[in-house]
Amino acid sequence: MECQECHQNPATVHFAQVINGEKSEIHVCQQCAKDKGYVSQEEDAYSLHNLLSGLFNTGSNTMQQQSLRKQEETLQCDKCGMTYQQFARLGKFGCASCYHTFADHLNPLFRKVHSGNTLHEGKVPKRAGSNIYQRKKLRDLKVKLQQAIADEAFEDAAQIRDQIKSVEKSLHREEEGEDS
Amino acid sequence: MSLEQFMNEAISPWLKDDGPDSDIVMSSRVRLARNFEDTPFPLIAEEEQMDNILSFFKNEFNHQSYNQYKDFEFVRMADLNSTEKQVLVEKHLISPHLADKSKYGASLISKNEQVSIMVNEEDHIRAQLYFPGFQLEKALQEAFELDDWLETKINYAFDENRGYLTSCPTNVGTGLRASVMMHLPALALTRKINRMLPAINQLGLVVRGIYGEGSEAIGNIFQISNQITLGRSEEDIIEDLKGVVEKLIEHERHARTILLDQSSLELEDRVFRSYGILQHSRIIESKETAKCLSDVRLGIDLGFINNISKSILNELVVLTQPAFLQQYAKKMLTPNERDVFRASLIRERFTMEQKEEY
Numbered sequence: 375m376e377c378q379e380c381h382q383n384p385a386t387v388h389f390a391q392v393i394n395g396e397k398s399e400i401h402v403c404q405q406c407a408k409d410k411g412y413v414s415q416e417e418d419a420y421s422l423h424n425l426l427s428g429l430f431n432t433g434s435n436t437m438q439q440q441s442l443r444k445q446e447e448t449l450q451c452d453k454c455g456m457t458y459q460q461f462a463r464l465g466k467f468g469c470a471s472c473y474h475t476f477a478d479h480l481n482p483l484f485r486k487v488h489s490g491n492t493l494h495e496g497k498v499p500k501r502a503g504s505n506i507y508q509r510k511k512l513r514d515l516k517v518k519l520q521q522a523i524a525d526e527a528f529e530d531a532a533q534i535r536d537q538i539k540s541v542e543k544s545l546h547r548e549e550e551g552e553d554s
Numbered sequence: 555m556s557l558e559q560f561m562n563e564a565i566s567p568w569l570k571d572d573g574p575d576s577d578i579v580m581s582s583r584v585r586l587a588r589n590f591e592d593t594p595f596p597l598i599a600e601e602e603q604m605d606n607i608l609s610f611f612k613n614e615f616n617h618q619s620y621n622q623y624k625d626f627e628f629v630r631m632a633d634l635n636s637t638e639k640q641v642l643v644e645k646h647l648i649s650p651h652l653a654d655k656s657k658y659g660a661s662l663i664s665k666n667e668q669v670s671i672m673v674n675e676e677d678h679i680r681a682q683l684y685f686p687g688f689q690l691e692k693a694l695q696e697a698f699e700l701d702d703w704l705e706t707k708i709n710y711a712f713d714e715n716r717g718y719l720t721s722c723p724t725n726v727g728t729g730l731r732a733s734v735m736m737h738l739p740a741l742a743l744t745r746k747i748n749r750m751l752p753a754i755n756q757l758g759l760v761v762r763g764i765y766g767e768g769s770e771a772i773g774n775i776f777q778i779s780n781q782i783t784l785g786r787s788e789e790d791i792i793e794d795l796k797g798v799v800e801k802l803i804e805h806e807r808h809a810r811t812i813l814l815d816q817s818s819l820e821l822e823d824r825v826f827r828s829y830g831i832l833q834h835s836r837i838i839e840s841k842e843t844a845k846c847l848s849d850v851r852l853g854i855d856l857g858f859i860n861n862i863s864k865s866i867l868n869e870l871v872v873l874t875q876p877a878f879l880q881q882y883a884k885k886m887l888t889p890n891e892r893d894v895f896r897a898s899l900i901r902e903r904f905t906m907e908q909k910e911e912y
Contacts, residue, residue: 375839375840375841376839376840376876376889378889381876381888381892382636382640382876382877384772384840397593403793408830437759440585453594454594454598456598464597465722465723466595466597466676466721466723467595467719467720467722467723468594468595468597468598469593469594469595469711470589470591470592470713470719471713473713473716473719473726474713480723483723484723484726484784487723487724487782487783488727488782488783488785489782489783489785490729490756490785491782491784491785491786492715492718492785493713493715493716493784493785494713494714494717494718494727494728494784494785495717495719495727495784495786495787495790496728496730496786496787497698497701497717497718497726497728497787497788498611498712498790499710499712499718500702500705501705501709501710509714510714513857514569530606
């Protein structure tokens, strides 16, 4: 069914209206429902960014949490000027730097949105240089090494340690190369 | 000229080919969200900054080509009227969000309409690729190539720990949204789909209607896509989605077999009634059209109907949308006029197809 106001979009808001005892059915799209005042701005309560902003409130009251919350009141991105409060309200970042400015506050949010994950595991841009790639490899190997030690798989651990050394060496070489 | 082609032909050239499992999977799509390193995201960027990005794309990529994708056409939203924008939305070449953001929005569309790169949408860059049928891996591989091509000229906003940085926290990391458009009439008819959707959601995937977020599944067409973009590699994300789609294909095929075994005549009756409505009605609403097209598509897949091609159904799905009808009629139409125009257009299309047979 299409929107009876704009006749462009599919009708997604359906309700009955009674005026002077006469009942009529209204079928409109989200935009027209808002424009015509059929729904208050509150209907946005179900939109993605509002659900997201609900996720910021962790509900925990430890000392650490309290001090973080205090910080949130004054936190502002140098680059684009977005405050943490704005970010929490919009559920959107203003620029790439916001990720660094709000870094200490983001893990709980990412964990909720991405099934517990907080770290990128995918593609790395070629321009970012191969050392990001190498550093990521190094990080993965160190996790693996800890696991091998915990499992008492010492032969594997020795192998992983050698791999770590070789990655560290090539990283070092690259960094020196960059400096020169 | 390409813009005219984008507007006039309902069916994108790439959709004319049949892909793997195309009896159930209509198309596969991969989208990558990317941003420029030093410019605020479109949400808060200043006009001059957005204009710079537009100029950059126009100068660097207009009428360029890479690999098999020839002749990218740069289309500024500000140069289109609202019907034209809506036509691009109905063809899935741009998002409704981009159509709304008229002033600094643009799209770079390849000649065969398989690739479209939206500029200044929620992110600076939303590059998407479509393939007919079930071809997620191929779509990812070519999206990576497209990404590398763009990256030769752009410094992306990227962080070692968080990956590709996006305006919305739901896209950060890979920036990847992979999705398939599936026709699941037998699962819908037997109501099994209602039981499967919650399980699909639990796997970190999301099911939507044909026009994405907030739209309903008209004509038994469902869009299934990944939700998680952080902490999993692109290959893993595709693998997860692929696994669930394979299961859905299996269940849909099984449900079709059971329907055929248990109520073949009823099914055949339903298919031909819908075929009759499409061929002969004088007034038809879009919802009924979608339902009938779904029945006829199923009828073709099951072998009840073999004198029409599935590609005209794909064409009619798009052609019978409101903006396309208006574009075709070359004037604004009231809802009633549209229902009449829609009916006559469908009749005409079927007659044309039958003539081509002889």
